[in-house]
Amino acid sequence: MNFDDTPEEAKFRQVARDWIKANAPHELYEDLANQGFGGAGGKQKSRTDGIATAKAWQKKKAEAGWACLNWPTEYGGRGATPIERVIWGQEEGVYGKLSGLFIIGHGMCGPTVMAYADEETKRRLLPPLASGENIWCQLFSEPAGGSDLAGLRTKAEKDGNDWVINGQKIWTSGAQHSDYGILITRTDPNVPKHKGMTMFWLDMKSPGVEVRPIKQANGQSEFNEVYFTDVRIHDSQRLGAVNDGWKVSLTTLMNERLTIGGSMSTGFSELFDFCSRIQTEDGLAIEDRAVRSKLADWAVKTSGLKYTGMRAISAVSKGENPGPENSIGKLVAGAMMQDIATYALDLQAQGGALNDPDLADFGARFQAMLLRSPATRIEGGSDEILRNIIAERVLGLPADIRVDKDVPFNKIPTSGRG
Amino acid sequence: MNFDFSDEQKSLKDELRRFLAKASPTTEVRKVLEGEALYNESVWKGLADLGVLGAGLPEEYGGAGGGYLELCIIAEELGRALAAVPFSSSILLAAEFILHAGSEEQKQKYLPKLASGELIGTFAYVEANGPVTPDRIAVTGGAALSGTKIPVPDGMIADIAIVAARDGAAGERGISLFIVDLNAKGVTRETVANIDPTRPQAKIVFSGAPAERLGAQGEGWGLINTVFDKAAVLTAFEQVGGADRALEMARDYALERMAFGRPIGSFQAIKHILADMYVSATLARSNAYYAAWALSTGSAELPEAAAAARVSATKAYQHCSKNNTQVHGGMGFTWAFDCHLFYKRANVMASGLGSLSQWEDKLIDRLRKSNKAA
Numbered sequence: 194m195n196f197d198d199t200p201e202e203a204k205f206r207q208v209a210r211d212w213i214k215a216n217a218p219h220e221l222y223e224d225l226a227n228q229g230f231g232g233a234g235g236k237q238k239s240r241t242d243g244i245a246t247a248k249a250w251q252k253k254k255a256e257a258g259w260a261c262l263n264w265p266t267e268y269g270g271r272g273a274t275p276i277e278r279v280i281w282g283q284e285e286g287v288y289g290k291l292s293g294l295f296i297i298g299h300g301m302c303g304p305t306v307m308a309y310a311d312e313e314t315k316r317r318l319l320p321p322l323a324s325g326e327n328i329w330c331q332l333f334s335e336p337a338g339g340s341d342l343a344g345l346r347t348k349a350e351k352d353g354n355d356w357v358i359n360g361q362k363i364w365t366s367g368a369q370h371s372d373y374g375i376l377i378t379r380t381d382p383n384v385p386k387h388k389g390m391t392m393f394w395l396d397m398k399s400p401g402v403e404v405r406p407i408k409q410a411n412g413q414s415e416f417n418e419v420y421f422t423d424v425r426i427h428d429s430q431r432l433g434a435v436n437d438g439w440k441v442s443l444t445t446l447m448n449e450r451l452t453i454g455g456s457m458s459t460g461f462s463e464l465f466d467f468c469s470r471i472q473t474e475d476g477l478a479i480e481d482r483a484v485r486s487k488l489a490d491w492a493v494k495t496s497g498l499k500y501t502g503m504r505a506i507s508a509v510s511k512g513e514n515p516g517p518e519n520s521i522g523k524l525v526a527g528a529m530m531q532d533i534a535t536y537a538l539d540l541q542a543q544g545g546a547l548n549d550p551d552l553a554d555f556g557a558r559f560q561a562m563l564l565r566s567p568a569t570r571i572e573g574g575s576d577e578i579l580r581n582i583i584a585e586r587v588l589g590l591p592a593d594i595r596v597d598k599d600v601p602f603n604k605i606p607t608s609g610r611g
Numbered sequence: 612m613n614f615d616f617s618d619e620q621k622s623l624k625d626e627l628r629r630f631l632a633k634a635s636p637t638t639e640v641r642k643v644l645e646g647e648a649l650y651n652e653s654v655w656k657g658l659a660d661l662g663v664l665g666a667g668l669p670e671e672y673g674g675a676g677g678g679y680l681e682l683c684i685i686a687e688e689l690g691r692a693l694a695a696v697p698f699s700s701s702i703l704l705a706a707e708f709i710l711h712a713g714s715e716e717q718k719q720k721y722l723p724k725l726a727s728g729e730l731i732g733t734f735a736y737v738e739a740n741g742p743v744t745p746d747r748i749a750v751t752g753g754a755a756l757s758g759t760k761i762p763v764p765d766g767m768i769a770d771i772a773i774v775a776a777r778d779g780a781a782g783e784r785g786i787s788l789f790i791v792d793l794n795a796k797g798v799t800r801e802t803v804a805n806i807d808p809t810r811p812q813a814k815i816v817f818s819g820a821p822a823e824r825l826g827a828q829g830e831g832w833g834l835i836n837t838v839f840d841k842a843a844v845l846t847a848f849e850q851v852g853g854a855d856r857a858l859e860m861a862r863d864y865a866l867e868r869m870a871f872g873r874p875i876g877s878f879q880a881i882k883h884i885l886a887d888m889y890v891s892a893t894l895a896r897s898n899a900y901y902a903a904w905a906l907s908t909g910s911a912e913l914p915e916a917a918a919a920a921r922v923s924a925t926k927a928y929q930h931c932s933k934n935n936t937q938v939h940g941g942m943g944f945t946w947a948f949d950c951h952l953f954y955k956r957a958n959v960m961a962s963g964l965g966s967l968s969q970w971e972d973k974l975i976d977r978l979r980k981s982n983k984a985a
């Protein structure tokens with residue numbers, strides 16, 4: 194049991210720290226440190242500025258070998274160990290917030306392409322993904338296929354060496370900024386749902402792709418609808434075998450849980466800071482026993498998640514595969530963030546209603562958190578789906594009784610949405 | 612970084628688990644539950660023979676020279692097995708107090724016998740219901756002690772007690788520690804009913820009982836806080852062991868019990884209860900690991916890590932043990948099924964070193980001090 198750096202790790206940390214000190218966009222430090230969750234609060238730069246800044250930082254990192262650290266160097270990474278990647282994250286600190294735009298590409302699309310594309314494609318697509326030159330999105334969910342992803346209907350039909358795509362995706366984060374995407378489609382509706390899907394990568398500028406941003410409940414537009422009308426994709430863009438898309442998607446989703454769960458903020462340090470400064474009727478909030486009891490609960494959940502992550506990294510660095518246990522991260526952090534935001538507003542009493550960064554406490558960061566957090570409990574696997582995964586795949590309980598499993602896809606009853 | 616136990620430590624764990632499965636099944640624990648014994652003496656002897664009692668003590672005092680990490684593993688396995696032995700009182704508290712504050716002579720005199728199991732020790736400090744504060748300690752100290760301690764875990768079987776008593780001014784600085792021979796004159800004791808009969812507690816009355824000082828005069832309160840931080844980490848492992856076992860029991864029952872033509876473990880309501888138990892047990896284990904590292908390296912983060920481990924493990928054990936009963940339905944509320952043993956142990960352990968809310972309070976104080984929120 195050793196939590197300290199080994200001499201090699203300490204050396205790596207020093208190199209990372211020196212490089213960040215010499216190269217990070219220090220002028221953005223204040224802004225980033227105070228940036229509200231989900232983009233609101235604080236003094237926000239315009240979205241385009243944000244993208245340009247994010248791309249510039251990513252490019253600089255990539256040129257010096259600090260992008261996608263755990264990827265092989267020939268694909269734009271550094272070939273670093275899982276622990277080195279964690280150390281980098283700790284050292285990068287607030288500047289890591291600039292990478293939000295790339296999370297899906299680096300965390301999910303990249304690993305899927307790496308696992309299934311041919312060598313030439315990988316060498317062509319992955320380095321510009323690592324360096325932030327290209328943004329990628331994940332075209333999985335559909336109106337008729339969210340939790341039940343295998344309910345998806347977007348069709349891919351073979352025509353010579355091409356596939357012709359028709360259908361609709363929804364909730365696609367970042368599609369409006371994306372250069373490429375990974376796309377899962379229905380290729381055989383006559384077999385049970387999990388057996389008739391195929392995965393592809395595609396250029397988002399392909400003719401017939403139309404992206405329509407969706408206005409979210411928090412007023413922003415991170416996600417989109419994406420329509421496909423006779424979009425042609427060459428067969429060489431297929432990832433995995435025909436009709437084997439479900440297996441390919443599991444690679445993506447496993448990485449998704451690691452990516453989202455592992456890096457999620459819980460809002461605890463903000464709340465602790467807030468309670469150390471604001472007054473209740475009886476004095477400083479943090480002096481109040483009731484406040485303390487709540488803080489203590491969130492404190493141990495937050496530290497528990499952090500050290501659960503460390504245990505997972507230790508296991509991975511000994512050669513174990515990241516498993517379904519990683520579902521714990523987002524399950525705990527998502528719900529906690531919502532509870533924390535709700536409580537922070539309670540402490541603000543009527544002032545909690547204000548949502549102007551200049552008027553509300555703490556630059557309206559908790560308001561932003563409150564309004565964004567419902568999404569964290571849904572995106573990338575809802576709380577309920579994550580509990581099912583833990584129950585079934587970690588604890589070994591029976592799968593839900595299924596009425597759709599052995600039925601051909603086109604014979605499954607639907608709610609008539611799609 | 613290597614955030615895991617070593618292979619040798621893991622094989623100690625396997626060995627202990629095998630030993631306890633044979634020597635301390637719950638049928639053994641139930642002998643204490645039914646009042647046939649005050650503890651499982653044969654299990655205690657077996658642990659002594661395995662060298663487990665002295666595993667964490669230095670070799671010059673009859674120990675094996677292992678460290679706190681070994682103690683963590685032992686505590687976890689004992690907690691898992693619900694072992695009805697005075698390990699926490701005798702080793703995690705009495706021996707720690709002596710190791711920490713004793714003179715060389717006291718260490719030579721007591722530690723080898725605690726390590727061999729020949730002597731059983733305990734810690735006696737509570738006197739009245741409600742949180743213990745320095746001003747609520749009324750037993751008077753000096754060369755002889757007078758007053759009453761209640762409840763004292765393992766008070767009926769202990770040979771010696773470390774006693775917190777007042778021998779000076781009011782407040783913290785008036786509290787000192789003493790070692791008292793409980794078999795000597797001036798000590799009377801009786802069993803008091805407690806919610807976990809598998810770990811009996813006592814009321815001890817001192818009337819001029821001969822006592823020897825442990826540590827400097829007026830240092831008692833500080834020593835209690837120091838030793839409690841260490842004990843909090845070690846007992847967190849005991850709690851984590853119990854929580855894990857309660858989760859396993861519930862999982863196994865959910866797979867086997869049929870209702871409405873299917874295993875109850877196929878109902879989502881039950882699956883989600885079990886998933887939440889897994890979550891709380893996992894978070895508690897991770898907090899305990901971090902505290903174990905802090906304890907074993909003497910890190911400055913120990914006070915904070917110990918309080919976090921304690922809060923997390925207390926909650927996880929309570930949560931897992933109550934839901935274990937829930938998953939078992941009516942069976943869970945029978946005396947014959949083991950669910951209540953975990954439920955009772957969890958709730959007694961929750962107050963053993965001070966209540967959950969007191970530890971929450973300490974945690975926040977310490978986080979403020981370290982000025983580091985996460």
Ligand SMILES: Cc1cc2nc3c(=O)[nH]c(=O)nc-3n(C[C@H](O)[C@H](O)[C@H](O)COP(=O)(O)OP(=O)(O)OC[C@H]3O[C@@H](n4cnc5c(N)ncnc54)[C@H](O)[C@@H]3O)c2cc1C
Nearest residue numbers: 331332333334339340364365366568571572573574575577
């Ligand atoms: C902010 C945001 C960003 C997103 N980004 C992307 C993206 O980039 N790419 C992408 O492909 N998708 C994305 N998604 C979609 C996301 O993955 C889905 O919303 C999610 O999987 C839930 O699917 P659904 O919306 O169809 O809800 P449904 O599946 O209809 O769920 C509705 C409710 O039913 C519950 N439920 C469903 N099935 C079960 C079950 N078996 N057991 C118990 N309860 C169940 C759910 O938990 C939920 O509470 C995003 C979503 C959000 C909110």
